[in-house]
Amino acid sequence: MRHLKRTAKLGRTGEHRNAMLANLVCSLIRHKRIETTLAKARAARPVAEKMVTLGKRGTIHSRRLVVARLRYADRKMHATKKEAAAFRSQDIVRILFEEIAPAMKERQGGYTRIIKKQQRRGDAAPLAILEWVDAVTPAAVPAAEAAPAATAADAK
Numbered sequence: 001m002r003h004l005k006r007t008a009k010l011g012r013t014g015e016h017r018n019a020m021l022a023n024l025v026c027s028l029i030r031h032k033r034i035e036t037t038l039a040k041a042r043a044a045r046p047v048a049e050k051m052v053t054l055g056k057r058g059t060i061h062s063r064r065l066v067v068a069r070l071r072y073a074d075r076k077m078h079a080t081k082k083e084a085a086a087f088r089s090q091d092i093v094r095i096l097f098e099e100i101a102p103a104m105k106e107r108q109g110g111y112t113r114i115i116k117k118q119q120r121r122g123d124a125a126p127l128a129i130l131e132w133v134d135a136v137t138p139a140a141v142p143a144a145e146a147a148p149a150a151t152a153a154d155a156k
Contacts, residue, residue, distance in 0.1 A: 008043045021047050022070045024130075026092050028112075029100065033131035041114045041128040048130070052111045055101030066093050103134050 010017055024044040027034050029051070036044070051069065054062040070092055104111050110133060117127040 008039060010039060010043060017043075025051060026070055028130060028132075029092050029096050033129060035117070035127060035129050037120075038114070038116060038126040038128040041130040044130060045112050045114065048112050049109065051096060052101060052104055053109075055096045056105060058097060058101070063093055063097065066096060100132065104132075107134070 007017075010020070012020065020040070021044050024034060024036060024040060025048045028044070028048055034041075047069070051066055054066050113131055113133050115129040115131070117129060119125065120127055
């Protein structure tokens with residue numbers, strides 16, 4: 001029986017599940033919003049919330065804990081796994097500690113939201129969007145400023 005067993009297994013081994021959740025959280029930190037299945041979004045949410053809590057502390061120890069938890073991220077771009085993990089984790093940790101955590105400073109919790117979407121067409125899996133509650137996005141360029149520059153370039 002699974003009484004009081006909170007972890008969703010998601011049909012994966014423990015190592016595979018941890019790697020997948022770390023990748024989902026890295027993608028959430030990088031892109032600010034991800035689309036995935038509802039079960040994966042529900043499993044990734046507590047991991048993301050804990051990373052923000054560590055980011056709000058801002059200590060060296062909390063940085064090391066974040067790097068240790070998100071160590072599985074994108075290893076394809078470097079020759080060795082160690083180089084890839086160090087590069088990607090430091091980039092993600094910088095975004096987390098310098099952009100996301102300060103934006104969530106006033107919140108006591110509930111940093112993410114899950115928005116349910118339609119079912120996936122191929123296998124009817126329920127889809128969801130996992131995003132930050134206080135949208136942390138770079139300043140958008142107004143369309144009025146972007147349009148004259150585009151027309152001037154087209155005229156040449």
